[in-house]
Amino acid sequence: MGMNDFWKLCIKNKSVTVPAIIIVSIMLLAVFAPMITQYDETRQDLLMRLVPPQSGHIFGTDELGRDVFTRILYGTRISLSIALFPTAIAVAVGTALGILSAYFGKWADFAIMRLADIMLSIPGMLLAMVVLYTFGGSLSSVYIALVLMEWGSVARVTRAAAEGILENDYVLAARAMGVRGYAIIFRHILPNLIPSIIVLFTVNIPSSILAESALSFLGIGIQPPKVSLGLMAGTSKQFLFQMPWLSLAPAGMIMLLSLSFNFLGDALRDVLDPKRRAV
Amino acid sequence: MDGALIIAKGIHKSYPIGRGKRHPAVKDVSLELYKGETLALVGESGCGKSTLARILMRLTEADSGEIYFDGDQISGLAGRDFRPYRRRMQMVFQDPASSLDPRMKVKDIIAEPLKTWHIFDNKAEILERVKELLDMVELKESALERYPHQFSGGQKQRIGIARAIALEPELLVCDESVSALDVSVQAQILNLLKKLKGELGLSCLFISHDLSVVNFIADRVCVMRGGMLCETAETEELYANPRHEYTKYLLSSIPVVPGMQGA
Structure with a gap:
């Protein structure tokens, strides 16, 4: 399918456009945060501590008098960067290794898959904690932790999918007509994997967001004065019953982002599958 | 018929079936395929x-x-030394659905062998050749921009044939190429293969389990059972006067419509 057809189909399909519009709007809000709010995400105003939602502070303020809406915008920046970059790296690395594993088989397959098994046998959060304690709680160590957590399952799924593709006669036909290995990978395997890759990417985005939120909630991820959605939910949990907006606002944003990416992934898979498309 | 295109001598092949045992798939098979003939393997x-x-x-x-x-x-021969022979032999597969990449347009499918061998310098020449090939397999030019799932089984098989003859091979191997098709479509594809064979001077190895199909297309027939060849004969000779017990058994199992004479 050409990219033009793909875009046309996406634009026509409401289950693609609705989550895509939500995600793009959230991205725009995050990128243009300094123009949208007059507050600074770290500026404290001790006279305005813990005020409930009102005009000027639509989500109220936290225990140090910082505007919660502003902090959500800036926190979303970090959560989105964590949603996109480490997930993209993990999917790229996992896909490359999965394809090599399926295509070359034998010892390459054995080595790659046993490594993936080892990574998958370590609980993800434990692995992330080890990385974060070793490298310190910075943004780049969160990236490293997430890539390590996610590449293994991506490699496993893409290997299985690539093996299925390799069994098709069109791969045998390509070999019979003398198409070389790299061309078989890039012309036949990779394009047929794209639906799987897109689904893996969008399924892993919410789990990256959630993993970062959990790590920051536990206090070992993003460190103040940086702000992330998980960190906000974590620090405001002591006020959960008295001032629920402090937790609900960042939690709602996490949920909205995760759900939008999940729905987008499902819808894109349907659009990209030629058999499910109306002819 | 002048000389042999393919000579195979004493081919053995077995597959591991676990616990150190191996299942022999092909046992000591020798055969010759002459230039210009259609040899059936049944x-x-x-x-x-x-x-x-x-x-x-x-x-x-x-x-x-x-x-x-x-x-x-x-x-x-090592891979690199064998490569020149690759383009001289091509294959048409059994399952028309899985033999065409579902993400490629028909024009790209048929152009793939041409691009792989850098036969033309520019896209226009490739497209021209693809159109010519579509015409040879009796498909319309409107097929160019479409995807395989938009075609019927017989049409897909025609696309597969166009791809296989794109490199002007000397040998065309048809592996059960009509057995997935309806009987009426089978006849069309068989006629197409016969026509192309005449036009292009192809030699053809035609694999089938269907003796009536073989009777229609083959010059000679090799009967195979359990990995071994049990009889090789001219088609007419084989049908008129089968020598091997297994050949007789196969011939007797062709369904016959009462009131009709022969196949």
């Missing part, structure tokens, strides 16, 4: 005929045996 499912075809095309490696193509030994 036998029931699992008798090793597809494996043998893949060995002859060097898509599967034999355990032992020698293969000659147009007088040159091609068994045991």
Whole structure:
């Protein structure tokens, strides 16, 4: 399918456009945060501590008098960067290794898959904690932790999918007509994997967001004065019953982002599958 | 018929079936395919005929045996040395659905062998050749921009044939190429293959389990059973006067419509 057809189909399909519009709007809000709010995400105003939602502070303020809406915008920046970059790296690395594993088989397959098994046998959060304690709680160590957590399952799924593709006669036909290995990978395997890759990417985005939120909630991820959605939910949990907006606002944003990416992934898979498309 | 295009001598191939045991798929098969003829390989499912075809095309490696193509030994050649022979033999597959990449347009599918071998310098020439090939397999030019799932089984098989003849091969291996099709479509494809064979001077290895199909297309027939050849004969000779018990059994199992004479 050409990219033009793909875009046309996406634009026509409401289950693609609705989550895509939500995600793009959230991205725009995050990128243009300094123009949208007059507050600074770290500026404290001790006279305005813990005020409930009102005009000027639509989500109220936290225990140090910082505007919660502003902090959500800036926190979303970090959560989105964590949603996109480490997930993209993990999917790229996992896909490359999965394809090599399926295509070359034998010892390459054995080595790659046993490594993936080892990574998958370590609980993800434990692995992330080890990385974060070793490298310190910075943004780049969160990236490293997430890539390590996610590449293994991506490699496993893409290997299985690539093996299925390799069994098709069109791969045998390509070999019979003398198409070389790299061309078989890039012309036949990779394009047929794209639906799987897109689904893996969008399924892993919410789990990256959630993993970062959990790590920051536990206090070992993003460190103040940086702000992330998980960190906000974590620090405001002591006020959960008295001032629920402090937790609900960042939690709602996490949920909205995760759900939008999940729905987008499902819808894109349907659009990209030629058999499910109306002819 | 002048000389042999393919000579196979003593081909053996077995597959591991676990616990150190091996299942022999092809046992000591020797055959010759003459230039310009259609040689049919018949036998029931699992008798090793597809494996043998893949060995002859060097898509599967034999355990032992020698293969000659147009007088040159091609068994045991390293990948790079074998490559020139690749384009001289092409294959049409059984399952039209899985033999075409679902994400490629028909024009890209048929152009793939042309691009792989850098036969033309520019896209316009490739497209021209693709159109010519579509015409040869009796498909309309409107097929160019469409995807395989938009075609019927017979049309897909025509696309597969166009791809296979794009490189003007000397040998065309048809592996059960009509058995997935309706009977009426089978006849169309068989007629097409016959026509192309005449136009292009192809030699053809035709693999089938269907003796009435074989009777229509083949000059000679090899009957295969359990990995071994049990009889090789001219088609008419084989149908009129089968010598091997198994051939007689196969012939007797062709369904006959009461009131009609022969196939």
